[in-house]
Amino acid sequence: xxxVSIQLPGLHLKNPVIPASGCFGFGxxxxxxxDLSLLGGIAIKSATPQPRFGNxxxxxxxxxxxxxxxxxxQNPGVDAIIARELPWLAQFDTEIxxxxxxxxxxxxxxxxxxxxxxxxxxxxxxxxxCPNVKHGGIGLGTKPELAASVTRMVKKVAKxxxxxxxxxxxxNIVEIAKAVEDAGADGLVLINxxxxxxxxxxxxxxxxxxxxxxxxxxxxxxxxIRMVYQTAQAVHIPIIGVGGISSARDVLEFLYAGASxxxxxxxxxxxxxxxVKIIKELPMVLEEYGYSSLHEAIGRSYR
Amino acid sequence: MREEKxxxxxxxxxxxxxxxxxxxxxxxxxxxxxxFVNIQVEGFSLRRPISISSIEETxxxxxxxxxxxxxxxxxxxxxxxxxDIIGPLGSSYPxxxxxxxxxxxGGGVGVPPLYELAKQYRHKGKNVYVALGFQxxxxxxxxxxxxxxxxxxxxxxxxxxxxxKGTVMDAIREHKITCDFVCACGPRMMLHAIExxxxxxxxxxxxxxxxxxxxxxxxxxxxxxxxxxxxxxCKEGPVFPIGKVEY
Numbered sequence: 001x002x003x004v005s006i007q008l009p010g011l012h013l014k015n016p017v018i019p020a021s022g023c024f025g026f027g028x029x030x031x032x033x034x035d036l037s038l039l040g041g042i043a044i045k046s047a048t049p050q051p052r053f054g055n056x057x058x059x060x061x062x063x064x065x066x067x068x069x070x071x072x073x074q075n076p077g078v079d080a081i082i083a084r085e086l087p088w089l090a091q092f093d094t095e096i097x098x099x100x101x102x103x104x105x106x107x108x109x110x111x112x113x114x115x116x117x118x119x120x121x122x123x124x125x126x127x128x129x130c131p132n133v134k135h136g137g138i139g140l141g142t143k144p145e146l147a148a149s150v151t152r153m154v155k156k157v158a159k160x161x162x163x164x165x166x167x168x169x170x171x172n173i174v175e176i177a178k179a180v181e182d183a184g185a186d187g188l189v190l191i192n193x194x195x196x197x198x199x200x201x202x203x204x205x206x207x208x209x210x211x212x213x214x215x216x217x218x219x220x221x222x223x224x225i226r227m228v229y230q231t232a233q234a235v236h237i238p239i240i241g242v243g244g245i246s247s248a249r250d251v252l253e254f255l256y257a258g259a260s261x262x263x264x265x266x267x268x269x270x271x272x273x274x275x276v277k278i279i280k281e282l283p284m285v286l287e288e289y290g291y292s293s294l295h296e297a298i299g300r301s302y303r
Numbered sequence: 304m305r306e307e308k309x310x311x312x313x314x315x316x317x318x319x320x321x322x323x324x325x326x327x328x329x330x331x332x333x334x335x336x337x338x339f340v341n342i343q344v345e346g347f348s349l350r351r352p353i354s355i356s357s358i359e360e361t362x363x364x365x366x367x368x369x370x371x372x373x374x375x376x377x378x379x380x381x382x383x384x385x386x387d388i389i390g391p392l393g394s395s396y397p398x399x400x401x402x403x404x405x406x407x408x409g410g411g412v413g414v415p416p417l418y419e420l421a422k423q424y425r426h427k428g429k430n431v432y433v434a435l436g437f438q439x440x441x442x443x444x445x446x447x448x449x450x451x452x453x454x455x456x457x458x459x460x461x462x463x464x465x466x467x468k469g470t471v472m473d474a475i476r477e478h479k480i481t482c483d484f485v486c487a488c489g490p491r492m493m494l495h496a497i498e499x500x501x502x503x504x505x506x507x508x509x510x511x512x513x514x515x516x517x518x519x520x521x522x523x524x525x526x527x528x529x530x531x532x533x534x535x536x537c538k539e540g541p542v543f544p545i546g547k548v549e550y
Contacts, residue, residue: 030516
Protein backbone atom coordinates (compact mmCIF):
# COMPACT_ATOMS: atom_id res chain seq x y z
CA UNK A 1 0.00 0.00 0.00
CA UNK A 2 1.22 3.47 -0.88
CA UNK A 3 2.38 5.46 2.11
CA VAL A 4 0.41 8.71 2.28
CA SER A 5 1.49 9.74 5.80
CA ILE A 6 3.76 12.69 6.37
CA GLN A 7 5.45 14.32 9.37
CA LEU A 8 5.44 18.11 9.44
CA PRO A 9 6.12 20.67 12.17
CA GLY A 10 3.52 19.90 14.85
CA LEU A 11 1.54 17.71 12.49
CA HIS A 12 1.66 13.93 12.23
CA LEU A 13 -0.59 13.56 9.24
CA LYS A 14 -1.94 10.09 8.39
CA ASN A 15 -2.72 11.58 4.99
CA PRO A 16 -2.00 15.03 3.52
CA VAL A 17 -5.62 16.18 3.18
CA ILE A 18 -6.82 19.00 5.45
CA PRO A 19 -10.07 20.97 5.06
CA ALA A 20 -9.16 24.66 4.77
CA SER A 21 -10.08 27.20 7.40
CA GLY A 22 -13.41 28.91 6.82
CA CYS A 23 -14.71 26.12 4.62
CA PHE A 24 -15.35 23.59 7.35
CA GLY A 25 -16.48 25.56 10.40
CA PHE A 26 -15.41 23.50 13.42
CA GLY A 27 -16.33 20.27 11.68
CA UNK A 28 -19.70 19.74 13.37
CA UNK A 29 -21.78 19.80 10.16
CA UNK A 30 -19.40 17.42 8.38
CA UNK A 31 -19.29 15.09 11.38
CA UNK A 32 -22.96 14.36 10.61
CA UNK A 33 -21.76 12.95 7.28
CA UNK A 34 -18.51 11.12 8.03
CA ASP A 35 -15.94 10.31 10.71
CA LEU A 36 -13.62 13.30 11.02
CA SER A 37 -10.84 10.92 12.10
CA LEU A 38 -10.47 10.02 8.42
CA LEU A 39 -8.96 13.44 7.78
CA GLY A 40 -5.23 14.17 7.95
CA GLY A 41 -6.05 17.33 9.88
CA ILE A 42 -8.55 20.16 10.14
CA ALA A 43 -7.78 23.87 9.85
CA ILE A 44 -10.59 25.23 11.99
CA LYS A 45 -12.41 28.53 11.48
CA SER A 46 -10.34 31.64 12.26
CA ALA A 47 -10.18 32.69 15.89
CA THR A 48 -10.07 36.36 16.86
CA PRO A 49 -9.78 37.76 20.43
CA GLN A 50 -13.44 38.87 20.48
CA PRO A 51 -16.51 37.41 18.75
CA ARG A 52 -17.01 38.78 15.23
CA PHE A 53 -20.29 38.88 13.33
CA GLY A 54 -18.62 39.50 9.99
CA ASN A 55 -19.85 41.37 6.94
CA UNK A 56 -23.34 42.23 5.75
CA UNK A 57 -25.10 39.92 3.26
CA UNK A 58 -24.71 38.91 0.45
CA UNK A 59 -21.42 37.35 1.44
CA UNK A 60 -20.96 34.97 -1.49
CA UNK A 61 -21.24 35.08 -5.27
CA UNK A 62 -20.66 32.36 -7.80
CA UNK A 63 -18.05 32.83 -10.52
CA UNK A 64 -16.95 30.76 -13.48
CA UNK A 65 -14.98 27.88 -11.96
CA UNK A 66 -15.18 29.22 -8.45
CA UNK A 67 -16.79 31.59 -6.00
CA UNK A 68 -16.23 34.87 -4.22
CA UNK A 69 -16.65 35.13 -0.47
CA UNK A 70 -16.59 38.02 1.93
CA UNK A 71 -17.66 36.40 5.18
CA UNK A 72 -15.54 38.76 7.27
CA UNK A 73 -14.04 36.27 9.73
CA GLN A 74 -17.27 35.56 11.55
CA ASN A 75 -16.36 33.52 14.62
CA PRO A 76 -17.48 33.21 18.25
CA GLY A 77 -14.13 34.48 19.60
CA VAL A 78 -11.21 32.50 21.01
CA ASP A 79 -12.73 32.02 24.49
CA ALA A 80 -15.89 30.43 23.11
CA ILE A 81 -13.81 28.27 20.77
CA ILE A 82 -11.81 27.00 23.75
CA ALA A 83 -14.92 26.43 25.83
CA ARG A 84 -17.18 24.86 23.24
CA GLU A 85 -15.38 23.71 20.11
CA LEU A 86 -11.99 22.33 21.17
CA PRO A 87 -13.35 19.88 23.79
CA TRP A 88 -15.70 18.51 21.15
CA LEU A 89 -12.93 18.21 18.57
CA ALA A 90 -10.78 16.25 21.06
CA GLN A 91 -12.78 13.08 20.34
CA PHE A 92 -11.33 12.79 16.83
CA ASP A 93 -8.01 11.29 15.83
CA THR A 94 -6.97 14.10 13.51
CA GLU A 95 -4.55 17.02 13.75
CA ILE A 96 -6.21 20.32 14.65
CA UNK A 97 -4.65 23.46 13.20
CA UNK A 98 -5.90 26.67 14.81
CA UNK A 99 -6.23 29.48 12.31
CA UNK A 100 -5.50 32.78 14.05
CA UNK A 101 -6.67 36.19 12.84
CA UNK A 102 -6.78 39.72 14.12
CA UNK A 103 -6.86 43.41 13.38
CA UNK A 104 -3.36 44.09 14.71
CA UNK A 105 -0.24 42.19 15.82
CA UNK A 106 -1.36 42.16 19.46
CA UNK A 107 -4.54 40.30 18.50
CA UNK A 108 -2.51 37.44 17.03
CA UNK A 109 -0.34 37.26 20.15
CA UNK A 110 -3.39 37.26 22.43
CA UNK A 111 -5.15 34.44 20.56
CA UNK A 112 -1.99 32.33 20.37
CA UNK A 113 -1.33 32.76 24.10
CA UNK A 114 -4.86 31.64 24.89
CA UNK A 115 -4.58 28.59 22.64
CA UNK A 116 -1.06 27.65 23.76
CA UNK A 117 -2.19 25.32 26.54
CA UNK A 118 -4.91 23.60 24.55
CA UNK A 119 -3.56 20.11 23.81
CA UNK A 120 -6.07 19.63 20.98
CA UNK A 121 -4.35 22.33 18.95
CA UNK A 122 -1.25 20.93 17.26
CA UNK A 123 -0.14 23.98 15.29
CA UNK A 124 -1.07 27.57 14.55
CA UNK A 125 -1.89 28.98 11.15
CA UNK A 126 -1.55 32.75 11.05
CA UNK A 127 -4.11 34.26 8.73
CA UNK A 128 -2.30 37.35 7.54
CA UNK A 129 -4.05 37.13 4.23
CA CYS A 130 -7.79 37.58 4.67
CA PRO A 131 -8.95 40.02 1.99
CA ASN A 132 -12.25 40.73 3.71
CA VAL A 133 -11.38 42.61 6.87
CA LYS A 134 -10.63 46.31 6.97
CA HIS A 135 -7.59 46.21 9.21
CA GLY A 136 -4.88 43.64 9.72
CA GLY A 137 -5.46 40.50 7.68
CA ILE A 138 -4.21 41.18 4.23
CA GLY A 139 -2.61 44.47 5.33
CA LEU A 140 -0.09 42.50 7.34
CA GLY A 141 0.32 39.95 4.60
CA THR A 142 1.26 42.17 1.71
CA LYS A 143 4.41 43.81 3.10
CA PRO A 144 7.45 41.65 3.91
CA GLU A 145 8.46 43.66 7.00
CA LEU A 146 4.94 43.60 8.49
CA ALA A 147 4.52 39.88 7.76
CA ALA A 148 7.89 39.21 9.39
CA SER A 149 7.07 41.36 12.38
CA VAL A 150 3.82 39.60 13.29
CA THR A 151 5.48 36.21 12.73
CA ARG A 152 8.36 37.18 15.05
CA MET A 153 5.99 38.40 17.77
CA VAL A 154 3.91 35.24 17.62
CA LYS A 155 6.98 32.97 17.55
CA LYS A 156 8.20 34.59 20.78
CA VAL A 157 5.13 33.37 22.68
CA ALA A 158 3.94 30.33 20.71
CA LYS A 159 4.42 26.90 22.30
CA UNK A 160 3.48 25.10 19.08
CA UNK A 161 4.75 25.34 15.52
CA UNK A 162 3.65 28.40 13.59
CA UNK A 163 2.51 28.16 9.98
CA UNK A 164 1.87 31.38 8.10
CA UNK A 165 -0.89 31.54 5.47
CA UNK A 166 0.15 33.92 2.71
CA UNK A 167 -1.83 36.17 0.42
CA UNK A 168 -1.56 35.80 -3.35
CA UNK A 169 -2.52 39.46 -3.76
CA UNK A 170 1.11 40.56 -3.94
CA UNK A 171 3.66 41.22 -6.66
CA ASN A 172 6.30 38.90 -5.25
CA ILE A 173 5.15 36.11 -2.93
CA VAL A 174 8.67 34.69 -2.64
CA GLU A 175 9.92 37.87 -1.00
CA ILE A 176 7.19 37.64 1.67
CA ALA A 177 7.75 33.91 2.14
CA LYS A 178 11.45 34.47 2.76
CA ALA A 179 10.79 37.30 5.20
CA VAL A 180 8.39 35.08 7.16
CA GLU A 181 10.89 32.20 7.11
CA ASP A 182 13.63 34.49 8.44
CA ALA A 183 11.26 35.61 11.20
CA GLY A 184 11.04 32.01 12.42
CA ALA A 185 7.96 30.53 10.75
CA ASP A 186 7.90 26.72 10.87
CA GLY A 187 5.96 26.37 7.65
CA LEU A 188 3.93 28.18 5.02
CA VAL A 189 0.39 27.75 3.79
CA LEU A 190 -0.32 29.12 0.35
CA ILE A 191 -2.45 30.50 -1.08
CA ASN A 192 -5.38 32.36 0.46
CA UNK A 193 -8.06 33.74 -1.89
CA UNK A 194 -7.45 36.16 -4.74
CA UNK A 195 -9.28 39.45 -4.43
CA UNK A 196 -12.13 39.69 -6.93
CA UNK A 197 -15.46 41.33 -7.61
CA UNK A 198 -18.75 40.78 -9.44
CA UNK A 199 -21.44 43.20 -10.56
CA UNK A 200 -25.17 42.66 -10.81
CA UNK A 201 -26.29 43.12 -14.42
CA UNK A 202 -29.66 44.58 -13.44
CA UNK A 203 -28.50 47.13 -10.86
CA UNK A 204 -24.96 47.68 -12.10
CA UNK A 205 -23.82 47.46 -8.48
CA UNK A 206 -21.53 44.96 -6.70
CA UNK A 207 -23.20 41.67 -5.74
CA UNK A 208 -21.24 41.39 -2.49
CA UNK A 209 -22.19 43.81 0.30
CA UNK A 210 -18.46 44.09 1.01
CA UNK A 211 -17.97 45.10 -2.68
CA UNK A 212 -14.91 42.85 -3.09
CA UNK A 213 -14.37 39.26 -2.00
CA UNK A 214 -11.89 36.43 -2.12
CA UNK A 215 -11.92 34.17 -5.17
CA UNK A 216 -11.49 30.46 -4.53
CA UNK A 217 -12.15 27.20 -6.36
CA UNK A 218 -10.70 25.52 -9.46
CA UNK A 219 -10.33 28.96 -11.11
CA UNK A 220 -7.33 29.75 -8.87
CA UNK A 221 -5.55 26.40 -8.94
CA UNK A 222 -2.97 27.33 -11.55
CA UNK A 223 -2.09 30.52 -9.65
CA UNK A 224 -1.60 28.49 -6.47
CA ILE A 225 0.52 25.89 -8.25
CA ARG A 226 2.76 28.63 -9.66
CA MET A 227 3.19 30.29 -6.26
CA VAL A 228 3.93 27.02 -4.45
CA TYR A 229 6.42 26.12 -7.19
CA GLN A 230 8.27 29.45 -6.91
CA THR A 231 8.21 29.56 -3.11
CA ALA A 232 9.21 25.94 -2.51
CA GLN A 233 12.49 26.48 -4.34
CA ALA A 234 13.30 29.62 -2.35
CA VAL A 235 12.62 28.51 1.24
CA HIS A 236 13.69 25.63 3.47
CA ILE A 237 10.47 25.25 5.43
CA PRO A 238 7.59 22.99 4.35
CA ILE A 239 4.56 24.24 2.43
CA ILE A 240 0.90 23.28 2.64
CA GLY A 241 -0.67 23.98 -0.76
CA VAL A 242 -4.21 25.35 -1.13
CA GLY A 243 -6.26 26.53 -4.07
CA GLY A 244 -8.97 24.83 -6.11
CA ILE A 245 -8.23 21.23 -5.18
CA SER A 246 -11.07 18.90 -6.09
CA SER A 247 -9.41 15.55 -6.80
CA ALA A 248 -6.46 13.34 -5.86
CA ARG A 249 -4.85 14.34 -9.16
CA ASP A 250 -4.97 17.96 -8.05
CA VAL A 251 -3.21 16.88 -4.84
CA LEU A 252 -0.48 15.19 -6.87
CA GLU A 253 0.01 18.38 -8.89
CA PHE A 254 0.48 20.36 -5.66
CA LEU A 255 2.98 17.76 -4.40
CA TYR A 256 4.93 18.11 -7.66
CA ALA A 257 4.90 21.91 -7.19
CA GLY A 258 6.57 21.45 -3.80
CA ALA A 259 3.73 21.17 -1.27
CA SER A 260 4.05 18.54 1.48
CA UNK A 261 0.33 18.53 2.27
CA UNK A 262 -2.79 20.27 1.01
CA UNK A 263 -5.85 22.09 2.22
CA UNK A 264 -9.20 21.69 0.49
CA UNK A 265 -11.54 24.68 0.55
CA UNK A 266 -14.49 25.34 -1.72
CA UNK A 267 -14.74 21.70 -2.83
CA UNK A 268 -16.29 20.92 0.57
CA UNK A 269 -19.28 23.03 -0.53
CA UNK A 270 -19.59 21.33 -3.91
CA UNK A 271 -19.29 17.86 -2.41
CA UNK A 272 -19.48 17.63 1.38
CA UNK A 273 -17.80 14.21 1.15
CA UNK A 274 -15.08 15.72 -1.06
CA UNK A 275 -12.16 15.35 1.37
CA VAL A 276 -12.82 11.68 2.11
CA LYS A 277 -13.21 10.91 -1.58
CA ILE A 278 -9.82 12.52 -2.28
CA ILE A 279 -8.24 10.58 0.62
CA LYS A 280 -9.62 7.34 -0.78
CA GLU A 281 -8.39 8.07 -4.32
CA LEU A 282 -4.94 9.35 -3.40
CA PRO A 283 -3.05 6.04 -2.89
CA MET A 284 -4.38 4.75 -6.21
CA VAL A 285 -3.41 7.91 -8.07
CA LEU A 286 0.09 7.86 -6.56
CA GLU A 287 0.44 4.23 -7.54
CA GLU A 288 -0.84 4.94 -11.04
CA TYR A 289 2.00 7.41 -11.54
CA GLY A 290 4.55 5.09 -10.01
CA TYR A 291 5.05 6.46 -6.49
CA SER A 292 5.19 4.37 -3.35
CA SER A 293 5.10 7.36 -0.99
CA LEU A 294 4.20 11.05 -0.90
CA HIS A 295 7.85 11.97 -0.45
CA GLU A 296 8.80 10.73 -3.89
CA ALA A 297 6.37 13.16 -5.52
CA ILE A 298 7.09 16.26 -3.43
CA GLY A 299 8.97 18.89 -5.47
CA ARG A 300 9.22 16.65 -8.51
CA SER A 301 8.66 19.65 -10.82
CA TYR A 302 12.04 21.19 -10.02
CA ARG A 303 14.08 18.20 -8.89
CA MET B 304 -29.27 14.77 5.19
CA ARG B 305 -27.62 12.64 2.54
CA GLU B 306 -26.02 13.03 -0.85
CA GLU B 307 -27.41 10.94 -3.66
CA LYS B 308 -28.21 10.78 -7.36
CA UNK B 309 -31.89 11.46 -7.89
CA UNK B 310 -33.67 10.59 -11.14
CA UNK B 311 -35.88 13.14 -12.85
CA UNK B 312 -39.32 11.62 -13.39
CA UNK B 313 -41.10 14.68 -14.78
CA UNK B 314 -40.19 18.18 -15.93
CA UNK B 315 -42.88 20.59 -17.09
CA UNK B 316 -43.40 24.31 -17.51
CA UNK B 317 -46.38 25.36 -15.36
CA UNK B 318 -46.28 29.16 -15.69
CA UNK B 319 -44.08 31.90 -17.12
CA UNK B 320 -40.45 30.69 -16.60
CA UNK B 321 -41.75 28.43 -13.82
CA UNK B 322 -41.03 24.71 -13.85
CA UNK B 323 -42.20 21.71 -11.88
CA UNK B 324 -39.82 18.79 -11.54
CA UNK B 325 -40.50 15.45 -9.90
CA UNK B 326 -37.39 13.69 -8.64
CA UNK B 327 -37.11 10.13 -7.41
CA UNK B 328 -34.69 9.90 -4.49
CA UNK B 329 -34.38 8.00 -1.22
CA UNK B 330 -34.05 11.24 0.77
CA UNK B 331 -37.75 11.93 0.03
CA UNK B 332 -38.63 9.76 3.03
CA UNK B 333 -36.85 12.16 5.44
CA UNK B 334 -38.38 15.39 4.10
CA UNK B 335 -40.59 17.84 6.00
CA UNK B 336 -42.47 20.88 4.68
CA UNK B 337 -40.27 23.99 4.49
CA UNK B 338 -36.99 22.15 3.98
CA PHE B 339 -34.84 22.43 0.87
CA VAL B 340 -32.44 20.42 -1.28
CA ASN B 341 -29.09 21.60 -2.65
CA ILE B 342 -28.86 20.58 -6.31
CA GLN B 343 -25.71 20.39 -8.40
CA VAL B 344 -26.19 21.69 -11.93
CA GLU B 345 -23.50 20.55 -14.34
CA GLY B 346 -21.10 23.31 -15.31
CA PHE B 347 -21.75 25.48 -12.26
CA SER B 348 -19.48 25.82 -9.24
CA LEU B 349 -22.03 26.09 -6.46
CA ARG B 350 -25.16 24.06 -5.82
CA ARG B 351 -28.66 25.57 -6.17
CA PRO B 352 -30.72 25.56 -2.97
CA ILE B 353 -34.34 24.87 -3.96
CA SER B 354 -37.30 24.39 -1.63
CA ILE B 355 -39.29 21.17 -1.59
CA SER B 356 -42.86 21.75 -2.74
CA SER B 357 -44.35 18.34 -2.19
CA ILE B 358 -43.32 15.00 -0.80
CA GLU B 359 -44.52 11.62 -1.96
CA GLU B 360 -43.32 8.16 -0.89
CA THR B 361 -40.31 7.75 -3.15
CA UNK B 362 -40.34 11.06 -4.99
CA UNK B 363 -40.47 14.76 -4.22
CA UNK B 364 -41.39 17.79 -6.27
CA UNK B 365 -39.63 21.11 -6.73
CA UNK B 366 -41.16 24.16 -8.37
CA UNK B 367 -38.61 26.73 -9.44
CA UNK B 368 -38.25 29.78 -11.62
CA UNK B 369 -35.61 29.76 -14.36
CA UNK B 370 -34.14 33.20 -13.75
CA UNK B 371 -30.37 32.68 -13.70
CA UNK B 372 -28.03 30.64 -15.86
CA UNK B 373 -28.06 27.71 -13.41
CA UNK B 374 -31.82 27.35 -13.13
CA UNK B 375 -32.13 27.81 -16.92
CA UNK B 376 -29.78 24.86 -17.36
CA UNK B 377 -31.84 22.88 -14.84
CA UNK B 378 -34.98 23.68 -16.83
CA UNK B 379 -33.46 22.03 -19.92
CA UNK B 380 -33.06 18.68 -18.20
CA UNK B 381 -35.50 15.90 -19.03
CA UNK B 382 -37.07 12.83 -17.43
CA UNK B 383 -34.63 9.96 -16.95
CA UNK B 384 -31.59 12.18 -16.34
CA UNK B 385 -30.00 12.21 -12.89
CA UNK B 386 -29.20 15.04 -10.51
CA ASP B 387 -26.74 15.12 -7.60
CA ILE B 388 -28.78 16.15 -4.58
CA ILE B 389 -27.99 16.89 -0.94
CA GLY B 390 -30.98 16.93 1.33
CA PRO B 391 -33.21 17.41 3.06
CA LEU B 392 -31.67 20.53 4.59
CA GLY B 393 -32.76 23.16 7.08
CA SER B 394 -35.71 23.60 9.41
CA SER B 395 -39.37 22.96 8.68
CA TYR B 396 -42.74 24.50 9.53
CA PRO B 397 -44.14 23.00 12.74
CA UNK B 398 -46.98 20.56 12.12
CA UNK B 399 -48.17 20.09 15.69
CA UNK B 400 -49.86 23.40 16.36
CA UNK B 401 -52.80 24.28 18.62
CA UNK B 402 -54.52 26.56 16.11
CA UNK B 403 -57.35 25.15 14.02
CA UNK B 404 -57.15 27.92 11.43
CA UNK B 405 -54.01 28.66 9.44
CA UNK B 406 -53.38 31.44 6.95
CA UNK B 407 -50.79 30.53 4.36
CA UNK B 408 -49.24 33.44 2.47
CA GLY B 409 -46.97 32.90 -0.51
CA GLY B 410 -45.36 35.28 -2.95
CA GLY B 411 -43.98 34.22 -6.34
CA VAL B 412 -41.27 31.56 -6.01
CA GLY B 413 -42.04 31.55 -2.28
CA VAL B 414 -45.28 29.67 -2.98
CA PRO B 415 -43.89 26.12 -3.58
CA PRO B 416 -42.83 25.04 -0.05
CA LEU B 417 -46.24 26.09 1.26
CA TYR B 418 -48.03 23.50 -0.85
CA GLU B 419 -46.75 20.51 1.12
CA LEU B 420 -47.47 22.43 4.32
CA ALA B 421 -51.07 23.07 3.29
CA LYS B 422 -51.40 19.40 2.37
CA GLN B 423 -50.20 18.23 5.77
CA TYR B 424 -52.33 20.76 7.70
CA ARG B 425 -55.36 19.63 5.72
CA HIS B 426 -54.59 16.00 6.64
CA LYS B 427 -54.68 17.13 10.24
CA GLY B 428 -58.11 18.66 9.65
CA LYS B 429 -57.09 22.32 9.90
CA ASN B 430 -58.95 25.08 8.08
CA VAL B 431 -56.41 26.48 5.68
CA TYR B 432 -56.74 29.91 4.05
CA VAL B 433 -54.31 30.62 1.24
CA ALA B 434 -53.30 33.99 -0.21
CA LEU B 435 -50.94 33.89 -3.16
CA GLY B 436 -49.26 36.87 -4.79
CA PHE B 437 -47.75 37.05 -8.29
CA GLN B 438 -46.55 39.70 -10.74
CA UNK B 439 -49.20 39.02 -13.39
CA UNK B 440 -51.62 36.41 -14.71
CA UNK B 441 -48.93 34.54 -16.68
CA UNK B 442 -46.93 33.92 -13.48
CA UNK B 443 -49.78 32.40 -11.45
CA UNK B 444 -49.39 28.76 -10.49
CA UNK B 445 -50.77 26.24 -7.97
CA UNK B 446 -54.04 28.12 -7.34
CA UNK B 447 -56.02 25.05 -8.43
CA UNK B 448 -53.73 22.68 -6.52
CA UNK B 449 -54.31 24.52 -3.23
CA UNK B 450 -58.03 24.65 -3.92
CA UNK B 451 -58.07 20.88 -4.58
CA UNK B 452 -56.62 20.35 -1.10
CA UNK B 453 -59.72 22.06 0.24
CA UNK B 454 -58.05 25.39 1.05
CA UNK B 455 -59.90 28.70 0.63
CA UNK B 456 -57.55 30.16 -1.94
CA UNK B 457 -57.20 33.78 -3.09
CA UNK B 458 -54.83 35.28 -5.61
CA UNK B 459 -53.45 38.80 -6.04
CA UNK B 460 -51.42 40.10 -8.98
CA UNK B 461 -49.44 43.32 -8.95
CA UNK B 462 -50.81 44.46 -12.31
CA UNK B 463 -54.36 43.35 -11.56
CA UNK B 464 -54.49 41.00 -14.55
CA UNK B 465 -55.82 38.24 -12.28
CA UNK B 466 -57.53 38.20 -8.87
CA UNK B 467 -57.11 41.13 -6.50
CA LYS B 468 -55.00 43.99 -7.86
CA GLY B 469 -52.05 44.54 -5.54
CA THR B 470 -50.29 42.44 -2.93
CA VAL B 471 -51.29 39.42 -0.87
CA MET B 472 -52.13 41.86 1.93
CA ASP B 473 -54.70 43.51 -0.35
CA ALA B 474 -56.20 40.09 -1.09
CA ILE B 475 -56.40 39.28 2.62
CA ARG B 476 -58.19 42.60 3.27
CA GLU B 477 -60.54 42.23 0.32
CA HIS B 478 -61.64 38.75 1.37
CA LYS B 479 -61.76 39.69 5.06
CA ILE B 480 -59.55 36.80 6.22
CA THR B 481 -59.23 37.25 9.97
CA CYS B 482 -57.09 34.20 10.82
CA ASP B 483 -54.09 35.42 12.81
CA PHE B 484 -51.76 32.41 12.62
CA VAL B 485 -49.59 32.76 9.55
CA CYS B 486 -47.14 30.60 7.61
CA ALA B 487 -45.39 32.57 4.89
CA CYS B 488 -42.69 32.44 2.26
CA GLY B 489 -41.87 35.07 -0.32
CA PRO B 490 -39.92 38.24 -1.11
CA ARG B 491 -38.56 40.46 1.65
CA MET B 492 -41.09 43.26 1.07
CA MET B 493 -43.91 40.78 1.59
CA LEU B 494 -42.35 39.35 4.76
CA HIS B 495 -41.89 42.86 6.18
CA ALA B 496 -45.55 43.64 5.52
CA ILE B 497 -46.57 40.39 7.22
CA GLU B 498 -44.42 41.10 10.24
CA UNK B 499 -46.07 44.49 10.67
CA UNK B 500 -49.51 42.92 10.90
CA UNK B 501 -49.01 39.45 12.39
CA UNK B 502 -47.18 38.20 15.45
CA UNK B 503 -48.04 34.50 15.44
CA UNK B 504 -46.63 32.05 12.94
CA UNK B 505 -43.59 31.27 10.85
CA UNK B 506 -41.76 32.66 7.84
CA UNK B 507 -39.22 31.15 5.48
CA UNK B 508 -36.22 33.14 4.28
CA UNK B 509 -34.07 33.12 1.21
CA UNK B 510 -30.34 33.92 1.00
CA UNK B 511 -27.35 33.40 -1.21
CA UNK B 512 -25.74 30.24 0.14
CA UNK B 513 -22.50 28.40 -0.44
CA UNK B 514 -22.36 25.15 1.54
CA UNK B 515 -26.05 24.87 2.48
CA UNK B 516 -25.20 22.81 5.57
CA UNK B 517 -24.18 25.45 8.11
CA UNK B 518 -20.40 25.46 7.75
CA UNK B 519 -19.48 28.53 5.71
CA UNK B 520 -21.37 31.37 7.41
CA UNK B 521 -22.49 32.89 4.11
CA UNK B 522 -26.18 33.13 4.99
CA UNK B 523 -26.38 34.33 8.58
CA UNK B 524 -28.99 36.67 10.01
CA UNK B 525 -28.88 38.49 13.32
CA UNK B 526 -31.36 37.72 16.07
CA UNK B 527 -33.94 40.48 16.47
CA UNK B 528 -33.68 40.63 20.24
CA UNK B 529 -30.22 39.43 21.24
CA UNK B 530 -27.54 41.55 19.61
CA UNK B 531 -24.74 38.97 19.68
CA UNK B 532 -26.81 36.06 18.54
CA UNK B 533 -27.07 34.95 14.93
CA UNK B 534 -28.85 32.25 12.95
CA UNK B 535 -27.75 30.42 9.83
CA UNK B 536 -30.56 30.57 7.29
CA CYS B 537 -29.51 27.19 5.85
CA LYS B 538 -29.22 25.40 9.20
CA GLU B 539 -31.40 26.97 11.93
CA GLY B 540 -33.63 28.26 9.10
CA PRO B 541 -34.93 28.73 6.48
CA VAL B 542 -38.12 28.64 8.59
CA PHE B 543 -38.13 30.90 11.65
CA PRO B 544 -40.88 32.10 14.00
CA ILE B 545 -42.22 35.54 13.03
CA GLY B 546 -40.10 38.25 14.69
CA LYS B 547 -37.08 36.02 15.29
CA VAL B 548 -34.55 37.31 12.79
CA GLU B 549 -33.36 40.66 11.51
CA TYR B 550 -33.48 40.89 7.74
